[in-house]
Amino acid sequence: MYEKIIKPILFQLSPEYAHRFTTHQLKWLSKYGITKTLLHATWGLDDARLHRQVLGLHFKNPIGLAAGFDKDAQYIEAFSNLGFGFIEVGTVTPKAQPGNPLPRLFRLQKDQALINRMGFNNQGVEVMVERLKRVEWHNIIIGGNIGKNKVTPNEEANEDYKACFEALFPYVDYFVVNVSSPNTPGLRSLQEKEPLDKLLSMLQTLNQRQTAAKPLLLKISPNLSWPQLDDVLEVVEANGVDGIIATNTSLDRLGLKTSKSSLEAIGHGGLSGAPITSRSTEVIKYIRDQAGDALAIVGVGGIVTANDAIEKLDAGADLIQLYTGLIYRGPKLIKDIKVQLLKQGRH
Secondary structure, eight states: OIIIIIHHHHTTSOHHHHHHHHHHHHHHHTTSHHHHHHHHHHHTOOOGGGOEEETTEEESSSEEEOTTSSTTSOOHHHHHTTTOSEEEEEEEOSSOBOOSOSOOEEEEGGGTEEEEOOOSOBOOHHHHHHHHHHOOOTTOEEEEEEOOOTTSOGGGHHHHHHHHHHHHGGGOSEEEEEOOOTTSTTGGGGGSHHHHHHHHHHHHHHHHTSSSOOOEEEEEOTTOOHHHHHHHHHHHHHTTOOEEEEOOOBOOOTTOSSOHHHHHHHOSOEEEEGGGHHHHHHHHHHHHHHHTTSSEEEEESOOOSHHHHHHHHHHTOSEEEESHHHHHHOTHHHHHHHHHHHHTTOO
16 A cells, blocks of 8 residues: 555655655554554564563564654654654754755665655754653563764864763663764764764763663764774773664665666755665674674664564574665565564574
């Protein structure tokens, strides 16, 4: 139904408007008992065999909604009705910011991909906190993805991460440190060894001061070289970070079916979807080979079929997340992955 009827209509709209329209409609439908039950019955597929214990947390299934889809924690209940096992909100910054100028989200239909340069548009951490206070949790794990404001210089970035961490701590189940988005100037330089060590050390010190520390994960770029990734893993291990989310969007444009002229017209931004499937899976496998069982790995990047999800799990991911695949395939993708997991006896 989604791919044959709903998607063709949505793809007539601008990508960002279509996203806003769809999420608002889903939220509205989820408010009412009959439609809420129908959404869950159509796509939910709850099964105890899908449960996972990761990061000391109990996930009702290993499929999550990646950060960026629900930047301001407005749609947690709506997406829980589609059958996700966890939802990651953000990236959130201390202060509200509009993000980059429009247009900033583009479909590459021939590639089943997106290019975005959203720029951490969000309403600020205090607005997110107020929403999280009102959420009916419905037994779903919530992650908080934190970043820095665009106007904050890198030498002061730690204060932004600290502010988000402290404000969100009572209301999320785990944290993700985002230093890998290509759409905030200079942000990716925080992945370098020295600034990353200072940032993670500061956050872990805050974390360990709490009555019960919460899992802390790092989201990394797919464009890191193996030596750069080795440096990241060294810093992660030294600071007792619990896991890695692999990977964020890519700056690469190699092998795309979309014409060069179209790509030039779009301009800069992070590429997501099918073209980064293989690279994301390679990074997952490399991390698992290097780190063994010491780290939890959340696999994200180019999951547009159930087989893509299985490949990431086979490469070493403990959990997976969807974003672009959800736009191209709809919520049926969530159910397809669950069916495949059960069919293959992965429980």
